[in-house]
Amino acid sequence: xxxxxLEVRNLKRDYVTSGGLFRPAKVLHAVKGVNFxxxxxxxxxVVGESxxxxxxxxxxxxxxxxxxxxxxxxDGLPASAAHVTKQMRQKVQIVFQNPYGxxxxxxxxxxxxxxxxxxxxxxxxxxxxxxxxxxxxxxGLGPEHFNRYPHMFSGGQRQRIAIAxxxxxxxxxxxxxxxxxxxxxxxxAQILNLLKDLQDEFGLxxxxxxxxxxxxxxxxxxxxxxxxxxxxxxxxxxxVFADPQHDYTKTLFAATPRADVNSIRARIAAKKAAA
Amino acid sequence: xxxxxxxxxxxSFDTSAGLFKAVDGIDVSVEAREVLAIVGExxxxxxxxxxxxxxxxxxxxxxxxxxxxxxxRDLLNMAPAEKRKIIGKDIAxxxxxxxxxxxPCFTVGFQIEEVLSRHMGLRGRAARDRAIELLQLVGIxxxxxxxxxxxxxxxxxxxxxxxxxxxxxxxxxLLIADEPTxxxxxxxxxxxxxxxxxxxxxxxxGLIMITHDMGVVAETAxxxxxxxxxxxxxxxxxxxxxxNPSSKYTRALLSALPDNAVGDRLPTVSDFNFADxxxxxx
Numbered sequence: 032x033x034x035x036x037l038e039v040r041n042l043k044r045d046y047v048t049s050g051g052l053f054r055p056a057k058v059l060h061a062v063k064g065v066n067f068x069x070x071x072x073x074x075x076x077v078v079g080e081s082x083x084x085x086x087x088x089x090x091x092x093x094x095x096x097x098x099x100x101x102x103x104x105x106d107g108l109p110a111s112a113a114h115v116t117k118q119m120r121q122k123v124q125i126v127f128q129n130p131y132g133x134x135x136x137x138x139x140x141x142x143x144x145x146x147x148x149x150x151x152x153x154x155x156x157x158x159x160x161x162x163x164x165x166x167x168x169x170x171g172l173g174p175e176h177f178n179r180y181p182h183m184f185s186g187g188q189r190q191r192i193a194i195a196x197x198x199x200x201x202x203x204x205x206x207x208x209x210x211x212x213x214x215x216x217x218x219x220a221q222i223l224n225l226l227k228d229l230q231d232e233f234g235l236x237x238x239x240x241x242x243x244x245x246x247x248x249x250x251x252x253x254x255x256x257x258x259x260x261x262x263x264x265x266x267x268x269x270x271v272f273a274d275p276q277h278d279y280t281k282t283l284f285a286a287t288p289r290a291d292v293n294s295i296r297a298r299i300a301a302k303k304a305a306a
Numbered sequence: 307x308x309x310x311x312x313x314x315x316x317x318s319f320d321t322s323a324g325l326f327k328a329v330d331g332i333d334v335s336v337e338a339r340e341v342l343a344i345v346g347e348x349x350x351x352x353x354x355x356x357x358x359x360x361x362x363x364x365x366x367x368x369x370x371x372x373x374x375x376x377x378x379r380d381l382l383n384m385a386p387a388e389k390r391k392i393i394g395k396d397i398a399x400x401x402x403x404x405x406x407x408x409x410p411c412f413t414v415g416f417q418i419e420e421v422l423s424r425h426m427g428l429r430g431r432a433a434r435d436r437a438i439e440l441l442q443l444v445g446i447x448x449x450x451x452x453x454x455x456x457x458x459x460x461x462x463x464x465x466x467x468x469x470x471x472x473x474x475x476x477x478x479x480l481l482i483a484d485e486p487t488x489x490x491x492x493x494x495x496x497x498x499x500x501x502x503x504x505x506x507x508x509x510x511x512g513l514i515m516i517t518h519d520m521g522v523v524a525e526t527a528x529x530x531x532x533x534x535x536x537x538x539x540x541x542x543x544x545x546x547x548x549x550n551p552s553s554k555y556t557r558a559l560l561s562a563l564p565d566n567a568v569g570d571r572l573p574t575v576s577d578f579n580f581a582d583x584x585x586x587x588x
Contacts, residue, residue, distance in 0.1 A: 080491040080493055080494070081491050215347040215348055216518055216559060216562050217347055217562050220562040220572035223564070224571055227571070242491050242492055243492070244492070246564050248564065248565075249564035282493060283492060283493065285496075286495065286496035287492055288492075288495075288496075288499075288519070289521065289525070290520045290521045290523075290563055291548075291565070292549050295524050295544055296545065298525065302507075305507065
């Protein structure tokens, strides 16, 4: 059996809110023991409402935050956020939710893309430039965008830049923290297509964090549902969507707006009957 | 007579690169007891058109229209003092980001009571009681305690409920909801949409729902206007729009829904050519 790209064992994270003079400190268990493995080339979707710990999980597996306890193995090697080696940093990258906040407004796009190479490899300046230019074209932008600043781009283009930056180091897996929730429907489709194309081309592994089930159904191989720090459901996409087991998953499905003609008909009929 | 009737509305902004038309010749009319959805991408002018009705645009904006009437009263040539009596009272608006639209320096109670004292002349005890009643109406059960809370002490969904309570404070005849659920989770989104639709049915007000989410449209609207780059692309009742859209742009939007994905790729709006339609819509 091949080594999974990512293996997580009993991962926990507590946040301690400091109490006041007369108030005791409070402990919030944001992630309460998560286990999973992820094979190469697959997409794992993590679903849940805000505050359920999905972003905390993302930060831990990207080696930004240190877990309170538990183990993370990347390509079979133990990883720790306390000491991230250059080799480890090249294996995992993240794309953040808000493309307006995740790019430095004073940095040109070319520099944004070349910076990961500057920090983590000893490539020459020319080579870095060359790679950045190639990646820019790969994500659907042009060479003319190389010397522009982030404010000159739309939300969808910025998200393309953020994805390009994450891919500069050829990571083993990519954490996508709600990459399309800040985007319009039509732009969302373009970004989802881009992610699929890149996955096919580079054999990428994704951890895709989202609260939008229609997007998850489109992109995921496996689905993990989180609720108040616990994993309440984990299975293949088809299994979870066909037969949700946990009550929370069912609530989530019921809350997702339906855009098919039959449900609109039903709604209008119900409204007529009530009037 | 329609509640709100707008004919040939144009809004242009004076920018350094010249005049920019955000809204170009749009007609909107809403009846009482009707839910109208205005759909479009960012930059399609859907919010700007409604902000023009409310008179909330900055001075760089030029608003022209052949007709802009609320219950038969001309909004265009009305004295500002007169207009302020209607705006916020008979026409109310809910904004996109609930946490950003509330004033962080004042308690929720103060902000709701401010509306009540300005438009309804309610003061002190009466205002407080009405505010608690409003919070209960929007599903905040411990209203009396919540009046003393500041916006940062509440979640996004709770803040949106407070915004809705403020908008409903004077029992408006027309409620404009500008992307009321965009910043919220699906489960909270469902609660807020159900609440809006229920309140609309109970009070019989007109509701204009501005959104880019086709799911929200399908769940709430009676009639839909699709906007693109300041032009109206299509106007239809909700069933016709989903079943048999006449505009190419609407078809493109609908096929970009991940629910409707056929095969491995999502068709994107740019795969369709509807540039000719934008011209024809003028």
